[in-house]
Amino acid sequence: MIVVKIGGSVICKGASTAIRNLPKYADKAVVVHGGGCLVNELMKRMGIEPKFLTHPGGLVSRYTDWETLKAFVMAMSWINKSIVASLHGMGVPALGLTGADLGVVKAKRKEKVLVVDERGRQRVVDGGYVGRITEIDASKLAPPPLRVLAPIAVSERGELLNIDGDQLAFDVAKRIGAEKLVLLSDVEGLYIGGRVVPRLTAEEAERLVQNEEVKGGMKRKLLMAAEAAKAGIEVVISSGLVEAPIDAALNGAGTHVVG
Template sequence: MIVVKIGGSVVCKDPTKTIQNLPKYADRAVVVHGGGCMVNDLMRRLGLEPKYLTHPGGLVSRYTDWETLKTFVMAMNWINKQIVASLHALGVPALGLTGADLGVVKAKRKEKVLIVDERGRQRVVDGGYVGRITQIDADKLLPPPLKLLAPIAVSEKGELLNVDGDQLAFDVAKAVKAQKLLLLSDVEGLYIGGKVVPHLTAPEAEKLVQSEEVRGGMKRKLLMAAEAAKTGIEVIIASGLSDSPIDTALNGAGTHITP
């Protein structure tokens, strides 16, 4: 089993090569996708401005109020069905889901979150409609058919919640007992000193999180990759824009994080 995360940067630039490579793995893969840039585009068309929160440690997340949530769900469902339609054209009877469908992904709403404000001070703010994943129904995600999962969960109270796409991919990989997790983005891997680092152990990945060369979403990816590697899952950070990106990553391209 493998889990393939199609990052938002791939979704918004050109997911064609990744989609064309998926039929080969339809019987042993689960796919998770992002699409934050498309959410932002739709929000601005609706007269809304995306907002972000900076957390202690430098991690950044989307602030999801009620209006943002509605836009998020609309955009993610559009992306989901577009990919499903593309797979259908390739002869793959894929099933597109949000975590709310069949209760596949359950989460608890983060009612309060700790942030760092523009003055550098830590304070607690309302968490909006963002969830912390609590349960994944692996049996409903296993192929056949190939499942394509959007990063939306459901709470015990029946609330739709925005969940982090990378975190969802990691949790799905653990739940389905995947051997490998591919994080496909618009970069060739983790760059240090201008070069892609081909291999890291979990402790090395944790240490690199402190490096000034590792910024933004890559910090989160490395932390999660180290955690996943400790459970026996090999994590590969690679480009989803190259030819046959899944084949290429499994054959050694990108940055491989192992126990």
Template sequence: MIVVKIGGSVICKDPSKAVADLANYAGEAVAIHGGGCAVNDLMKALGLQPKFLTHPGGVVSRYTDYETLRAFVMAMSWINKTVVASLAARGIPAVGLTGADGAVVKAKRKEKVVVVDERGRQRVVDGGYSGKIVDVDAKALLPPPLKVLAPIALSERGELLNVDGDQIAFEVASRLGAKLVILSDVDGLIVGGRVVERLDPDEAERLAKSEEVRGGMKRKLLAAAEAARMGVETIIYNGLADSPIGRALAGAGTHITPS
């Protein structure tokens, strides 16, 4: 089994190569997608301003109030069905889901979160409609048919929650004992102008906490380090390249491997 996470940067730039290659692994894959840029575009069209929070350690996340949640669910559902339609055009009868369907992904709403403000001070703010994953019914995602999952979870109160797509991917991979391929818009973790080909969990965690790594890569490396300690290999590669999944499995990109 492999778990494939198609990042938002790929979804919004050109998902065609990633989706075409995903079709080649329909019998052995679970797919999760992002799409934050599409959420931003929809919010702006609706007259809403996207907001982001910086957490201690430098990880950045979307602030999800109720209006943002509505836009998030709309945008992610659109992406989900366009990916399913693209697979159908290639003869693959995929099923598109959110984590709320069948309660596949359960999460606990973050009541409060710690952030770093513009002056560099830590403070506690309302968590909005973002969630921390507490359970994933990974077996419900097994093929056939190929499942395509949007990063929306269900709370114990029946609320829809914004959850991190990378984290869902790591949770599914760990539960299935699968290899995880994360498709971004870069060739892997790049340090000093070069792709870092292989990391163990400690090295990945150290780099994630350093100034050498910024943005969403910090979160990816931290989660990959945790997954590697549980026996899951993670590969970060460029989803805009030809046959990105096949290339990643053949050795391209950055591989975070169990010790």
């Protein structure tokens, strides 16, 4: 089994090559997708300005209040069904799910979160409708048909929650016992000194998180990749914008993090 995460940057710049590569893996893959840029576009059309929170360590997340949650669910559902429709057009039976469908991904709402404000001070703010994954029902993810999973969970109180797409992909990979996790992004891998680092151990990935060249979402990816590698899952961070990007990633392209 493998897990393929189609990042939001790929969704918004063009996911056609990634989607065309999926039929080859339809009998052994679970697909997770992002799509933050479409959420932003939809919010602006609704007259809502997207807001982001900076956390200690430099990680950034979307602030999800009630109106943002509605835009998030609408955008992610559109992306999810668009991928499913494309797969059906190629003769591949596919099932698009949010975590709320069949209760496949359950999460606990983050009531409070620690952030760093514009003055560099740490403070606690309301967590909004963002969730921390607590349970994944792997029995509902095994193909066939090919599952396409959106980063939306359901709480024990029946709330829809925004969950981090990368975290969802890592948790799914661990839960289904995947051999490899392919993270398709708009970059060719982890760049250090202007070059892609082809291979890292889990320990090397953890150390590189402190490197000033590693910023934003790549920090989170490396931390989670290190954890996954220690659990026996090889993680590949690679470009989703090239031809046959899943093939390329599995054949050595990108940055491979191993235990």
